[in-house]
Amino acid sequence: MPSEISAESLSLLKVGDIARRTGKTVRAIHLYEELGLLNPAVRSKGGFRMYRGDGVKRIEWIQKLQDMGFSLTEIKVFLRVWEESATAPKAMATVREIFTDKLRETRETIARLTRLAEELSESLAFLEGCRSCDQGQHQRECGGCGRSDHEVPLLVDGIAKR
Amino acid sequence: MPSEISAESLSLLKVGDIARRTGKTVRAIHLYEELGLLNPAVRSKGGFRMYRGDGVKRIEWIQKLQDMGFSLTEIKVFLRVWEESATAPKAMATVREIFTDKLRETRETIARLTRLAEELSESLAFLEGCRSCDQGQHQRECGGCGRSDHEVPLLVDGIAKR
DNA sequence: TATCACTCTTACGTAAACGTAAGGGTTTGG
DNA sequence: CCAAACCCTTACGTTTACGTAAGAGTGATA
Numbered sequence: 021m022p023s024e025i026s027a028e029s030l031s032l033l034k035v036g037d038i039a040r041r042t043g044k045t046v047r048a049i050h051l052y053e054e055l056g057l058l059n060p061a062v063r064s065k066g067g068f069r070m071y072r073g074d075g076v077k078r079i080e081w082i083q084k085l086q087d088m089g090f091s092l093t094e095i096k097v098f099l100r101v102w103e104e105s106a107t108a109p110k111a112m113a114t115v116r117e118i119f120t121d122k123l124r125e126t127r128e129t130i131a132r133l134t135r136l137a138e139e140l141s142e143s144l145a146f147l148e149g150c151r152s153c154d155q156g157q158h159q160r161e162c163g164g165c166g167r168s169d170h171e172v173p174l175l176v177d178g179i180a181k182r
Numbered sequence: 183m184p185s186e187i188s189a190e191s192l193s194l195l196k197v198g199d200i201a202r203r204t205g206k207t208v209r210a211i212h213l214y215e216e217l218g219l220l221n222p223a224v225r226s227k228g229g230f231r232m233y234r235g236d237g238v239k240r241i242e243w244i245q246k247l248q249d250m251g252f253s254l255t256e257i258k259v260f261l262r263v264w265e266e267s268a269t270a271p272k273a274m275a276t277v278r279e280i281f282t283d284k285l286r287e288t289r290e291t292i293a294r295l296t297r298l299a300e301e302l303s304e305s306l307a308f309l310e311g312c313r314s315c316d317q318g319q320h321q322r323e324c325g326g327c328g329r330s331d332h333e334v335p336l337l338v339d340g341i342a343k344r
Numbered sequence: 345t346a347t348c349a350c351t352c353t354t355a356c357g358t359a360a361a362c363g364t365a366a367g368g369g370t371t372t373g374g
Numbered sequence: 375c376c377a378a379a380c381c382c383t384t385a386c387g388t389t390t391a392c393g394t395a396a397g398a399g400t401g402a403t404a
Contacts, residue, residue: 034401036350046351047392066400068351081340088298092391102341115341116309123302130295133288136250140285147278175246177239179264179277196371198380208381209362228370230381253360 032061032070042079049079055092057082057099088122089129143173194223194232204241211241217258219244250284251291305335 039046052058053069058078060069085095098118105111201208214220215231220240222231247257260280267273 034350045392047394050352051392064351064400066351067353068400077340081336084301084336084340086391087294088302091389099341112309115338116306119302119306119309119337123299123306126295126299126302130292130299132249133292133295137285137288137292139246140250140281140288144278144281144285147274147281175243175281176277177243179243179261196380207362209364212382213362226370226381228381229383230370248361255360 032072033075035060035069035071038071038075038079041076042083044079044083052079052082052092055096057092057096088126090122139173139175143175146173146176194234195237197222197231197233200233200237200241203238204245206241206245214241214244214254217254219254219258219261251288252284301335301337305337308335308338 033041035046035049038044038049049058053060058075060075061072062070064070082092082095085098086092090098098115101114101118102111105114195203197208197211200206200211204211211220215222220237222237223234224232226232244254244257247260248254252260260277263276263280264273267276
């Protein structure tokens with residue numbers, strides 16, 4: 021009877037492999053382990069971290085949550101909550117709660133940024149008018165510029181003073 | 183002839199006053215000065231920083247730019263560029279450039295967050311289906327859950343594995 | 345077996361925007 | 375003139391997500 025040559029040992033990935041496949045650095049992956057976000061499936065005899073393919077998925081998941089604005093610490097809490105939920109529906113309920121909160125937060129951020137974008141547009145529109153300004157005018161004389169067609173936006177007004 | 187009692191000395195503000203009026207801390211204002219973002223108009227005989235009313239405006243302007251995502255260092259560059267522009271139109275052109283860049287960046291951020299919000303919504307929709315899941319099911323048995331009505335979103339899939 | 349490319353652990357460094365504390369002066373109202 | 379309330383400078387502390395370096399062992403290949 022031929023010894024069963026550990027079939028999976030062939031598909032195990034070293035930390036560098038994982039790094040290449042995810043675009044992360046080895047250091048980052050080490051950090052995730054320190055924070056309890058990802059553990060290698062096993063260690064080689066010599067101590068090398070050996071991962072399975074799903075390690076890549078886990079890291080992509082982490083990345084996704086980071087993009088959403090979760091800190092690594094929050095992600096850790098996330099995992100712990102999940103692990104400590106006795107039943108699937110309960111775990112799902114918790115996840116739902118967290119996602120719901122984040123969704124609201126994300127929408128608020130979008131609203132805030134939208135307002136800022138508008139303000140930027142207005143300031144830019146105002147600045148367009150400065151093209152027609154006397155080319156020789158010194159900047160210290162600007163700020164007011166004699167214009168009264170509309171208000172000077174705060175973004176422009178603030179800098180010109182002093 | 184009555185000595186002209188320095189009329190403005192009456193309207194000068196101490197750092198604490200500025201702090202109260204802007205909601206910033208004294209430390210923050212000190213920092214802004216270290217970074218070259220705001221200098222007191224004068225110092226009292228004893229060394230106290232004395233500001234004029236426009237100091238408040240300057241801080242509000244800083245706040246605005248911070249909200250827009252500029253770092254204090256970037257704001258400093260901003261001010262220097264302004265001060266070093268010989269002519270008003272040239273200074274305005276530079277400001278326009280910076281604002282244009284930031285506007286583009288802001289819009290990109292909005293787009294990214296919008297996609298994330300959609301992804302969150304999808305994940306939440308998926309999780310709604312978990313309510314009907316067997317109440318006694320252990321979370322380890324979940325993840326797949328036997329459902330095949332649609333794909334498990336990455337946000338949900340990533341956490342359930344292992 | 346000799347290499348060379350990897351990996352390990354340990355641990356200090358970094359950038360941002362302040363927080364906080366220490367040890368003293370300064371203003372100002374009474 | 376005194377005390378409470380402020381202010382000054384100096385300088386180390388904090389958090390986040392890694393970067394970077396050192397010194398040494400490991401694995402796969404020639």
